[in-house]
Amino acid sequence: MDASLASVFVNACLVNNFVLAYFLGICPFLGVSGRVDTAMRMGGAVTFVMLVSSVCAFGIHRLLILIGAPYLELISFIVVIASAVQLVEMFVRRTSPTLFRALGVYLPLITTNCAILGLAVFQTNRGYDFPHALAYALGAGAGFSLALLLISGIRERLALRAVPDIAQGLAITLVVAGILSLAFMGFAGMGSVR
Amino acid sequence: MSRQPSVLPTMVGVAMACGFAIALVFQATAGQIERNRAELLEQAVAEVLPGVANLRGYAIADNALTDAATDQAQFIAGYDQTGALVGVALPARIMGYQDTIRMLFGYDPVSERLTGFAVLDSRETPGLGSKIDTDPDFLASLKGLDVQLAGHTLANEATLATWGAERAPWQVDGITGATVSSHAVIQAINDTAPALAAIRAQLPALKSTSKVRAESTEGKDA
Amino acid sequence: MPEELLKGFWRENPVFVQALGMCPTLAVTNSAINALVMGLATTVVLIASGAVISTIRQRIPKQARIATFILIIATFVTCVDYGIQALDLRLHAALGAFISLIVVNCLILGRMETFASKRPFLPTLFDGLGMGGGFTLALLCLGSLREILGAGTLFGIQLLPAAFEPWVVMLLPSGGFFVLALWVMVFNRLRQPNPTGVAETRGAI
Numbered sequence A: 001m002d003a004s005l006a007s008v009f010v011n012a013c014l015v016n017n018f019v020l021a022y023f024l025g026i027c028p029f030l031g032v033s034g035r036v037d038t039a040m041r042m043g044g045a046v047t048f049v050m051l052v053s054s055v056c057a058f059g060i061h062r063l064l065i066l067i068g069a070p071y072l073e074l075i076s077f078i079v080v081i082a083s084a085v086q087l088v089e090m091f092v093r094r095t096s097p098t099l100f101r102a103l104g105v106y107l108p109l110i111t112t113n114c115a116i117l118g119l120a121v122f123q124t125n126r127g128y129d130f131p132h133a134l135a136y137a138l139g140a141g142a143g144f145s146l147a148l149l150l151i152s153g154i155r156e157r158l159a160l161r162a163v164p165d166i167a168q169g170l171a172i173t174l175v176v177a178g179i180l181s182l183a184f185m186g187f188a189g190m191g192s193v194r
Numbered sequence B: 001m002s003r004q005p006s007v008l009p010t011m012v013g014v015a016m017a018c019g020f021a022i023a024l025v026f027q028a029t030a031g032q033i034e035r036n037r038a039e040l041l042e043q044a045v046a047e048v049l050p051g052v053a054n055l056r057g058y059a060i061a062d063n064a065l066t067d068a069a070t071d072q073a074q075f076i077a078g079y080d081q082t083g084a085l086v087g088v089a090l091p092a093r094i095m096g097y098q099d100t101i102r103m104l105f106g107y108d109p110v111s112e113r114l115t116g117f118a119v120l121d122s123r124e125t126p127g128l129g130s131k132i133d134t135d136p137d138f139l140a141s142l143k144g145l146d147v148q149l150a151g152h153t154l155a156n157e158a159t160l161a162t163w164g165a166e167r168a169p170w171q172v173d174g175i176t177g178a179t180v181s182s183h184a185v186i187q188a189i190n191d192t193a194p195a196l197a198a199i200r201a202q203l204p205a206l207k208s209t210s211k212v213r214a215e216s217t218e219g220k221d222a
Numbered sequence C: 001m002p003e004e005l006l007k008g009f010w011r012e013n014p015v016f017v018q019a020l021g022m023c024p025t026l027a028v029t030n031s032a033i034n035a036l037v038m039g040l041a042t043t044v045v046l047i048a049s050g051a052v053i054s055t056i057r058q059r060i061p062k063q064a065r066i067a068t069f070i071l072i073i074a075t076f077v078t079c080v081d082y083g084i085q086a087l088d089l090r091l092h093a094a095l096g097a098f099i100s101l102i103v104v105n106c107l108i109l110g111r112m113e114t115f116a117s118k119r120p121f122l123p124t125l126f127d128g129l130g131m132g133g134g135f136t137l138a139l140l141c142l143g144s145l146r147e148i149l150g151a152g153t154l155f156g157i158q159l160l161p162a163a164f165e166p167w168v169v170m171l172l173p174s175g176g177f178f179v180l181a182l183w184v185m186v187f188n189r190l191r192q193p194n195p196t197g198v199a200e201t202r203g204a205i
Helices: A005-015 A026-031 A036-067 A070-095 A097-106 A108-112 A114-125 A130-158 A170-187 B007-048 B129-133 B136-142 B179-191 B193-201 B203-221 C002-007 C022-027 C032-055 C065-087 C089-098 C100-104 C106-116 C121-151 C173-191
Strands: B054-061 B064-067 B075-079 B085-095 B100-108 B113-121
Touching (some): A005 A130, A005 A170, A026 A108, A026 A130, A036 A070, A036 A097, A036 A130, A070 A097, A070 A108, A070 C065, A114 C089, A130 A170, B007 B075, B007 B100, B007 B113, B007 C065, B007 C089, B085 B113, B085 B179, B085 B193, B085 B203, B193 B203, C002 C121, C022 C089, C022 C100, C022 C173, C032 C065, C032 C100, C032 C106, C032 C121, C065 C106, C100 C106, C106 C121
Antiparallel strands (some): B054 B064, B054 B075, B085 B100
């Protein structure tokens, strides 16, 4: 692979932020981002699941190529992701019941988080080797958490402002996300070929 | 209240049915997908190697030329109607602005120049980076680009032409607003130097193969 | 029956009202044709999965239902993926990985959970058709506006005069966010019987 680990990380975190550039993980982005502390915990949980899924996706891809059944890739990925989320849920429930209650229904919803499956699919399509896949997963998780942190901070303040009726809730959040996305375009070219 | 069906047999049953259905659809569509892929590849090669009539995929292993299927080949040699070598289509990939750019270079090992350039797959910014596929000046400067070799690197590394100065044969006209994308293409050209060197080393074998094919097709058509 | 069909288009529109399936809505709507194909692909998966799940709903154990739904949805998504590849490879490349991502479209899983697993075959069929239709409609609204403003074309046909300088931002991710926000606001305005203007402050959402 010609790209360095650092550039893969920076690319996934800033330049091609999973939420603001690839539109992955929008559902939790719009749903969990009301408060900063919940958002951060969600970011942490997603990053962990991303790392686990990345490792598993790497292994599954190699295995399926070996047995000549590439068509089972999607279904295997999603099964692994669902299991990883189940494990995380059990782990969180045992170690920190308060966190478990705080995350509520959003924890099992990580399974349908397109960012996790998107990570597995992109990483496979780009043919990353193991170190690069890990860097990619870390970068993606960091980028997702960063985007979540930014938007939740803004939404906390937005809640105290007078927003027009028709724009309340979904619409105004989308406009803010659009502006954030524009801002992140300023990272263009970082860590790429020059 | 009906009895709850047990979990394990149901899951296994569903999983097996799903796996079976997927395998079935895969087999049913594999042929057509292959045909589509081959057609796209032929179109792309025809774009970069003008006047080509026959294609042959090759790979180089241990300094020896080996046949390979066109979609898995390291490069594709194109021959015209008479069986003469037109050039070689070399796929390349590099990280662009948004995502990996996959491209195809047409290379003439005899004159040591590029014969053409085509973008196979790009996610560059629409209207800006996507112009590497359409900008006429950029494309025109790529056609005929001097890629003379000095050992395993280019004698003159490809660079962007400076505004106002005379454009050297190894310089490419840049695209306004698509700096990262154009730089990526140029870097990809420089990166192909080892591959170009390997192809040049096999030039006699490539040319003689074409003669053999011409004889065999003549024999068939007669 | 008509009720099941129509509610997906207006009253319970998946994108504008329920805010489901946002990821593909924003990602593949940079042109009208991409939006149409994505919408149709999702509708096919929705109807097919709904049909199967509705038929076998008595046999699915409660604890394993999400896993079963996902398995079935993933199967149909894989089939649709290969179908599109066989149809047109360029279209497949344009939609990229987002065809595979249909499997995690919260719309489909949500419908299976709230509707298909509880209702018989025919209503489920209509529900799938309605929701899929509403989803496709929403995608088309976005895709058309983004393509017209961002490239001056619609389905590849030049609509605006050549003198029009396209608003490239519409084809970029930010444009997706802005255009969707615009449509949501339009939708909200149309659904409001008595517009009241600026709302008083509320607590954190």
